Amino acid sequence: MIANAYELVVYILSAIGIYDPINGFFQNYGMEYLLRIIIIVVEIVVLLVFVLLTVMFLSWLERKMFAWVQSRYGPMITGPHGLFQPIADGIKLVGKEDIIPAGADRWIFTLAPFIIFVPALLVFIPLPFGDSLIISDLRIGLLYIIAISALSPVSILLAGWASNNKYSLMGAMRAVAQDISYTIPLALAAIAVVLYVGSLSTVDIVRAQEGTWFDIIPRWFIFVQPLAFILFLIASIAEMGRIPFDFQESEQELVAGFYTEYSGMKFAMYFLGEYAHMFAVSGVIVTVFLGGWTGPVLPFIPVQITSLVYFIIKTYAVIFFAMWLRDTVPRMRIDQLLNLGWKIMIPLALLNLLVTSFLLTAGVV
Amino acid sequence: METDELLLNMGPVHPATHGVLRFKLRMDGEIIRDCEIVMGYLHRGTEKLGEMKTYLQFIPYTDRLDYLSAMPNNYAYVKAVEELADIEVPLRAEYIRVLTLELNRIINHLVFMGSLILDLGANTAIMWGFREREKALQLYEMLCGARMTFSYMRIGGVREDLPEGFIPKLNDFIKDMEKRIVDYEQLINGNEIFLLRMKNIGVINADEAINYGMTGPSLRGSGVNYDIRKLEPYSIYPDIDFKACVRKECDSYARYLVRMDEMKESLHILRQVADTMPAGDIITTQKYGIAPMTGAPSAVMTYFPRIFTPPVGEVYTRTEAPKGELGFYVVSDGTTKPYRVKIRSPSFCNLVALPKMIVGLKIPDLIAAFGTIDIVLGDVDR
Numbered sequence: 001m002i003a004n005a006y007e008l009v010v011y012i013l014s015a016i017g018i019y020d021p022i023n024g025f026f027q028n029y030g031m032e033y034l035l036r037i038i039i040i041v042v043e044i045v046v047l048l049v050f051v052l053l054t055v056m057f058l059s060w061l062e063r064k065m066f067a068w069v070q071s072r073y074g075p076m077i078t079g080p081h082g083l084f085q086p087i088a089d090g091i092k093l094v095g096k097e098d099i100i101p102a103g104a105d106r107w108i109f110t111l112a113p114f115i116i117f118v119p120a121l122l123v124f125i126p127l128p129f130g131d132s133l134i135i136s137d138l139r140i141g142l143l144y145i146i147a148i149s150a151l152s153p154v155s156i157l158l159a160g161w162a163s164n165n166k167y168s169l170m171g172a173m174r175a176v177a178q179d180i181s182y183t184i185p186l187a188l189a190a191i192a193v194v195l196y197v198g199s200l201s202t203v204d205i206v207r208a209q210e211g212t213w214f215d216i217i218p219r220w221f222i223f224v225q226p227l228a229f230i231l232f233l234i235a236s237i238a239e240m241g242r243i244p245f246d247f248q249e250s251e252q253e254l255v256a257g258f259y260t261e262y263s264g265m266k267f268a269m270y271f272l273g274e275y276a277h278m279f280a281v282s283g284v285i286v287t288v289f290l291g292g293w294t295g296p297v298l299p300f301i302p303v304q305i306t307s308l309v310y311f312i313i314k315t316y317a318v319i320f321f322a323m324w325l326r327d328t329v330p331r332m333r334i335d336q337l338l339n340l341g342w343k344i345m346i347p348l349a350l351l352n353l354l355v356t357s358f359l360l361t362a363g364v365v
Numbered sequence: 366m367e368t369d370e371l372l373l374n375m376g377p378v379h380p381a382t383h384g385v386l387r388f389k390l391r392m393d394g395e396i397i398r399d400c401e402i403v404m405g406y407l408h409r410g411t412e413k414l415g416e417m418k419t420y421l422q423f424i425p426y427t428d429r430l431d432y433l434s435a436m437p438n439n440y441a442y443v444k445a446v447e448e449l450a451d452i453e454v455p456l457r458a459e460y461i462r463v464l465t466l467e468l469n470r471i472i473n474h475l476v477f478m479g480s481l482i483l484d485l486g487a488n489t490a491i492m493w494g495f496r497e498r499e500k501a502l503q504l505y506e507m508l509c510g511a512r513m514t515f516s517y518m519r520i521g522g523v524r525e526d527l528p529e530g531f532i533p534k535l536n537d538f539i540k541d542m543e544k545r546i547v548d549y550e551q552l553i554n555g556n557e558i559f560l561l562r563m564k565n566i567g568v569i570n571a572d573e574a575i576n577y578g579m580t581g582p583s584l585r586g587s588g589v590n591y592d593i594r595k596l597e598p599y600s601i602y603p604d605i606d607f608k609a610c611v612r613k614e615c616d617s618y619a620r621y622l623v624r625m626d627e628m629k630e631s632l633h634i635l636r637q638v639a640d641t642m643p644a645g646d647i648i649t650t651q652k653y654g655i656a657p658m659t660g661a662p663s664a665v666m667t668y669f670p671r672i673f674t675p676p677v678g679e680v681y682t683r684t685e686a687p688k689g690e691l692g693f694y695v696v697s698d699g700t701t702k703p704y705r706v707k708i709r710s711p712s713f714c715n716l717v718a719l720p721k722m723i724v725g726l727k728i729p730d731l732i733a734a735f736g737t738i739d740i741v742l743g744d745v746d747r
Contacts (some may be wrong), residue, residue: 070492167371168727170395243486243559252381252484253728330558331486333729334395 002132003203004042006036008304043261047124049089055275056086056357062275062323089268096264096343101164108162113262113269116155118149120276126202127283134203141202142194145284146187150238152196152277153179156248156258159270168280171257174334178238181341182245184343186235188349189228192356193221193288206292220291227352229289231345236281238337241274243326248336283311283316290314370398377406381732382740384403386716388731389676395727400720404713407746414569414696415706419672420446420520423706428514430710432746434474436469437686444599445682445693448522452673457645458522459601464638465508467631471542472501473687474624474631481621481736482553485562497545497698500538507531520673522648532639539632539639546628561625567722567734577718580747581689581711582627583637585736586620588613588708593685607634619739627687672701687737688712710746714745 002008013019026035059277060075067074075082081353100106122145126141128134138235153175194200197208211219222229238245249257286292291314293307330342376387381617385406391399410429415423428435439460447454454462475498498676502512508530509517512655517524539588570578574587581678584591592609594602610626612619677699683692689711698704715738 011598066488070489071496072492153664166371173394246486250486250729252486252732278437327489328552329487329556330562331480332558333727335727336561 003139006039008132009039009043011073014234016157026231047135047356049123051124051276051279052272054279055272056090058275058319059086059089059271061319064321066327067323071204079319093268095263096267097333098264098266099261100140101261103164105162105164108158109261110266112159112162112260112274113159114265116152116273117269117276119155120273121149122148123277123280123284127280128202128206128287128292129283129311130305131303133293133308134303137201137203139202140199141332142190142205142288145202145280146183146190147285149277149281150179150183152273158260163258165261167254167256167260168258171248171250171254171260172360174250175241178245178247178337178341181338182235182238182345185231185341185345185349186239188346188353189225189235192228192290192349192353195338195353195356196221196224201286201359202292206294207289209291212296218291218294220289220294222289225289225349225352225356228356231349231352232289233285234340234345236285237322238341240278240281240322242278242322243331244329245337246331247337250331252331252332271321278319278322279315282315285318286311287316290318368393375728375731381735383480383735383740385745386742386745390421390728390731392728396587397723397731398725398727400724400731402716402719403747404716405743407742409747411747412466413706415703416439417702419701420675420703421671421673423703424518425514425516428516429743430708430747431691431712431741432513433486433741434473434687435513435515436465436517436686438692439515440466441684441686441691441693442695443518443520444684445680445695446675447684447694449678449680449697450520450673452521453517453648454522454649457641457665457682458647460642461523461527462509462607463601465505465515467525467634467638468504468535470631470687471628472498473633474628475501477624477736477739478553478621481733482559482737484732485559487553487556487559491544491656491712492551493549493552495745497710499541500541504535507534519648522646527642528554530672532642535635535639537651539635542628542632546625546632550625554622560618562729562733563613563616563737564620565616566726566730567617567620567737568615569710569718569722570682573721574615577721578714579718579738580714581685581687582623583620583689583715584719585609585611586623586737587615588619592691593683597683599684601638605637610627617737620739624739633643639673639734643695674701680715683709684727686711687717688741688744708747710744710747712740712742713747716740716745731737 001012004097010019013022016324023035023259024031026032062084064074064081075085078084078088082199087282100109123145125135126138126144128137157172160175162166163169192203197205199205205221209218209220213219249259251257254260259267262270293304295309295310297303298306371392373390374387376382377385377618382388387403387406388404389401394679400416404552409429411426412738416428418426424439424442429440430438446452475494479494482490505517506512507533509515509525511517527688531663542605563617569577569587571587571589574584575589582590590609593610594607610623610630612623665719676698677697679694683690683695685691690709690715691711692709694705694707694709695703719731719735719738720742723737726734
């Protein structure tokens with residue numbers, strides 16, 4: 001049984017017969033840990049490259065989908081169907097002047113964009129991309145994900161405060177208010193699933209969803225916990241900070257919200273962070289409710305590859321939904337989201353939790 | 366905890382102010398305690414220019430007032446001058462005029478719809494609106510060569526006759542538009558978030574609306590049946606079957622619905638006009654002032670002099686422009702130029718009622734209510 005990506009790398013190296021010589025080489029110098037570190041660094045670099053490429057692709061996909069909904073073409077000039085548009089954008093943004101406003105707090109202003117990007121990447125650590133394709137199967141995986149994602153408003157608050165701009169500050173205040181009101185239903189909805197599985201580990205959650213009922217319906221938690229899924233989905237879209245819940249930016253009201261004053265690469269960090277976050281959150285939804293990497297096992301193809309493909313397909317389905325939503329619906333008002341969060345979603349999540357725990361205790365499911 | 370009021374200058378450059386307009390907001394957190402509208406950033410002295418130009422020369426300036434609906438501006442001005450000089454307009458010219466006016470009403474409301482929904486954060490409707498607007502603009506292009514600043518009306522008639530194939534194209538447009546309006550309503554009207562943002566927001570009751578001098582669809586959204594096409598019928602409107610669209614809810618949603626209904630009514634009018642277009646002159650043949658040019662290239666030049674002097678007098682005419690009551694007050698002192706041109710623009714009068722609607726609400730409500738009164742800054746500042 002291969003538990004995570006490290007073991008997978010070791011397994012592959014052993015299979016082609018070069019692990020033992022390399023390990024022996026390091027053992028001669030008493031530095032087995034160095035090999036461990038190298039493998040882990042390689043894993044992380046692969047993950048980073050994968051995430052960044054995905055983020056670039058997502059920004060292209062977003063524009064394209066937006067254009068299709070609006071009966072336009074979208075980017076067409078750079079590369080086939082404008083596929084290299086994100087690269088052109090990146091080059092443009094690198095070339096832009098990096099402005100720090102005169103009244104801004106220079107240190108915090110510079111630091112904030114990095115703080116938003118780091119949590120968006122850290123979420124990927126316990127996220128299983130496929131069978132054994134996971135950096136580290138933490139025993140507190142889901143708790144870790146929820147806690148780390150809740151960090152991004154800190155960066156937004158720092159950015160809004162440091163910019164010394166009224167719009168930025170209002171955007172930041174909104175982000176914090178929003179964060180509190182959606183994180184609680186998000187966590188409560190997830191707890192219902194955790195009760196069911198009996199583990200916080202993301203791998204255990206996915207394993208619990210393997211198999212089918214009557215050979216047709218997959219044992220995904222979306223069918224076991226539909227209410228929790230809806231609550232989790234709404235809260236996740238709020239967490240992504242996208243329409244209809246993009247209060248921290250809300251262009252028509254607050255110009256650009258918390259990143260009004262940002263330009264050049266710092267702006268790009270927020271931009272990348274937003275898409276990385278979107279990818280991560282979609283991955284979490286897939287892991288918790290849509291069966292993660294599970295899917296029909298195909299002959300001759302290693303399960304690692306098929307599971308990765310299933311995971312990517314499901315994640316893009318969720319991303320598609322989020323983008324579709326953005327293209328179609330207007331923005332809510334901040335107080336309406338707070339009402340939704342506190343008065344509707346939290347009571348519903350608690351009710352769901354109560355029913356689930358009752359059923360579990362009674363041994364019905 | 367002690368908190369301060371926040372003074373927020375929204376604008377003059379802001380994504381949702383539809384141009385250069387500034388709101389001075391006193392904010393208590395997100396709640397608007399006071400709103401002062403600062404305008405004049407786009408003041409171009411159009412009224413004063415009216416005194417410097419001959420009667421005919423002023424027509425292009427009217428295009429630039431409400432640049433989204435230039436045709437009604439043209440019309441309101443030439444109508445004032447025609448009343449001043451007592452000029453008869455041929456029937457065909459009147460039909461063509463009403464056709465262009467109603468087409469412009471549709472264009473205006475399409476842009477209104479798109480920009481309102483965009484202000485609420487949904488991005489698709491504006492592109493859909495602009496897609497149909499493009500078709501209407503192509504009709505205008507066919508008619509007079511211009512897409513925004515038409516200068517198509519002439520004193521005593523219109524500049525060009527309908528080109529060949531115009532009516533069939535117009536009929537295609539009407540047919541297409543009828544389907545599209547259903548699309549818009551499916552996209553927008555039933556959307557829960559849209560209703561949350563629009564219903565009971567920006568409420569202004571009938572009395573207040575009248576006191577603030579609101580007109581047009583914004584007033585009719587407050588339940589006042591006030592449509593100048595019905596009250597003081599002009600041109601061929603008395604012969605045409607249409608109804609003034611009124612809603613009683615007084616809120617942003619009512620103002621939005623009134624405009625969507627008006628688009629349907631305008632299509633209805635267009636269909637009638639296209640079906641019953643009479644033959645005849647497109648500009649008055651009445652001899653006026655100095656002798657007209659002989660051998661001039663177009664009918665307009667043949668019949669109507671470029672420089673003419675109406676009798677001494679003054680006139681105020683009002684018309685139902687897409688945004689509300691558009692009035693021109695023109696004073697003649699018997700020379701070739703007006704003594705005074707005063708423009709009563711609908712955007713200006715509707716805009717001043719905004720603080721009444723939104724004090725006590727939040728910034729997103731300001732944006733939503735502001736979108737539904739449908740202003741153009743060129744029309745506000747003149």
